[in-house]
Amino acid sequence: MPSRYDLLLVSRSQDSADQLFSCLTQAPDLQVEKQVITNGDSDPLRGLLSVPDLLVLHIGSGSTNELDAIAQYSPEERPPLIVVGDGSDPRSMRAAMHAGARDFLAEPISEDDLLSSVRRFTAEMKPTRRSQSTSIVSFINSKGGSGATFLATNTAHLLASVSNRKTALVDLDLQFGNLTQYLDLKPKRGIIDALEVADDLDSVAIEAYMTLHETGLSVLAGMNTDFDLQQDLMLEGFDQILALLSSNYERIVVDLPRHIDQFGAATLERSDRVAIVVQQSIPSLQDASRIYEIVTKKLAVPKDRIMIVLNRMFKNAAVELADVEQSLHNLKPFVIPNDFQAVAESVNIGAPIYDLARRSPVTKALLQLTEDLDGRPASKPKGLISRLRGAARQG
Numbered sequence: 590m591p592s593r594y595d596l597l598l599v600s601r602s603q604d605s606a607d608q609l610f611s612c613l614t615q616a617p618d619l620q621v622e623k624q625v626i627t628n629g630d631s632d633p634l635r636g637l638l639s640v641p642d643l644l645v646l647h648i649g650s651g652s653t654n655e656l657d658a659i660a661q662y663s664p665e666e667r668p669p670l671i672v673v674g675d676g677s678d679p680r681s682m683r684a685a686m687h688a689g690a691r692d693f694l695a696e697p698i699s700e701d702d703l704l705s706s707v708r709r710f711t712a713e714m715k716p717t718r719r720s721q722s723t724s725i726v727s728f729i730n731s732k733g734g735s736g737a738t739f740l741a742t743n744t745a746h747l748l749a750s751v752s753n754r755k756t757a758l759v760d761l762d763l764q765f766g767n768l769t770q771y772l773d774l775k776p777k778r779g780i781i782d783a784l785e786v787a788d789d790l791d792s793v794a795i796e797a798y799m800t801l802h803e804t805g806l807s808v809l810a811g812m813n814t815d816f817d818l819q820q821d822l823m824l825e826g827f828d829q830i831l832a833l834l835s836s837n838y839e840r841i842v843v844d845l846p847r848h849i850d851q852f853g854a855a856t857l858e859r860s861d862r863v864a865i866v867v868q869q870s871i872p873s874l875q876d877a878s879r880i881y882e883i884v885t886k887k888l889a890v891p892k893d894r895i896m897i898v899l900n901r902m903f904k905n906a907a908v909e910l911a912d913v914e915q916s917l918h919n920l921k922p923f924v925i926p927n928d929f930q931a932v933a934e935s936v937n938i939g940a941p942i943y944d945l946a947r948r949s950p951v952t953k954a955l956l957q958l959t960e961d962l963d964g965r966p967a968s969k970p971k972g973l974i975s976r977l978r979g980a981a982r983q984g
């Protein structure tokens with residue numbers, strides 16, 4: 590079941606379509622497709638292989654053709670409809686009513702009005718569309734530079750873009766967190782800002798602290814801080830943030846610092862899977878073993894939730910796969926190969942490796958890891974446009 594809502598935006602005006610599109614793409618729940626009608630066909634639904642979850646239709650002044658066409662469909666056949674048009678034209682209003690519109694926004698519209706209209710729709714849909722409970726996956730490295738941030742970021746990206754899960758990625762490395770750079774994002778707000786107002790947050794307000802990646806992945810940024818956060822005083826607020834994310838997202842991926850602080854402990858205790866990232870070196874394995882002990886004994890996380898991810902696997906390394914297994918309670922590690930060039934490029938330009946080097950062995954392994962963590966085979970994201978028979982309509 591898809592986790593985001595397919596919204597189809599239709600207009601005869603390129604300018605209006607562009608303006609509405611840039612507003613709608615700010616909403617994290619939506620996969621927005623834009624359709625500009627340039628020919629005589631006035632039925633926005635003609636040629637669609639599947640009906641979108643929501644239709645936003647912009648109509649020009651005095652024009653009711655598109656609405657009249659939608660009114661011909663039965664209420665079961667047509668998608669929920671929001672109309673944007675001339676509020677002073679009673680004919681448009683009437684036609685919108687006949688077409689079963691749930692909202693009519695008069696031009697010039699404010700972005701807030703449009704987003705809250707859409708939000709009302711997604712809030713209503715949520716209980717029926719949310720089919721599985723949220724699962725939290727935490728990545729923690731055994732030695733600095735093992736690749737935890739790269740793996741957390743790219744796994745979250747694949748969950749959102751390939752597995753089509755509504756996913757939040759959280760940077761809990763509050764001192765040196767640089768996760769947003771791996772996605773070339775420039776966050777305006779992050780977890781520190783959210784913590785300051787945690788008492789007042791609700792499931793709508795928390796979204797203002799997330800930074801949205803173009804794939805729909807939402808990121809709660811770490812925003813490097815130098816001061817000591819007094820986490821014990823903020824633990825309640827942190828719990829509240831985790832709870833809100835859990836109600837809004839199907840998957841939460843957390844990048845944890847190696848030093849397990851109070852937020853880290855709270856997250857690990859709630860994690861469905863904990864991926865300890867190791868490399869083929871004795872110090873890395875020793876530290877991984879220590880993390881395993883802390884997580885399973887002190888934090889009482891069940892052993893079957895722990896997985897070892899062996900990153901940058903080299904065939905001829907002195908420490909072999911069997912050594913890794915042996916030193917970590919015979920847990921069979923999940924192996925991610927080494928591919929310096931592709932990974933370095935991905936990290937340096939801030940583009941997910943799936944977009945940059947789909948054939949890299951690292952991408953292939955990450956796809957498998959994502960399926961394993963998600964508990965189901967990944968499916969290709971389906972764009973509405975690709976389902977539109979009417980590509981020709983644009984010409």
Ligand SMILES: Nc1ncnc2c1ncn2[C@@H]1O[C@H](COP(=O)(O)OP(=O)(O)OP(=O)(O)O)[C@@H](O)[C@H]1O
Pocket residue numbers: 730732733734735736737738739740762900901902925926927928929930932933936951
């Ligand atoms: N599979 C891989 N193949 C090649 N290089 C990799 C691979 N995974 C990670 N790297 C490289 O390792 C470097 C460190 O990765 P990353 O920042 O994800 O580590 P980390 O465990 O989060 O480190 P930190 O301790 O700084 O938080 C990155 O610059 C990346 O280029």
Ligand SMILES: [Mg+2]
Pocket residue numbers: 737738739762844
């Ligand atoms: Mg890191």
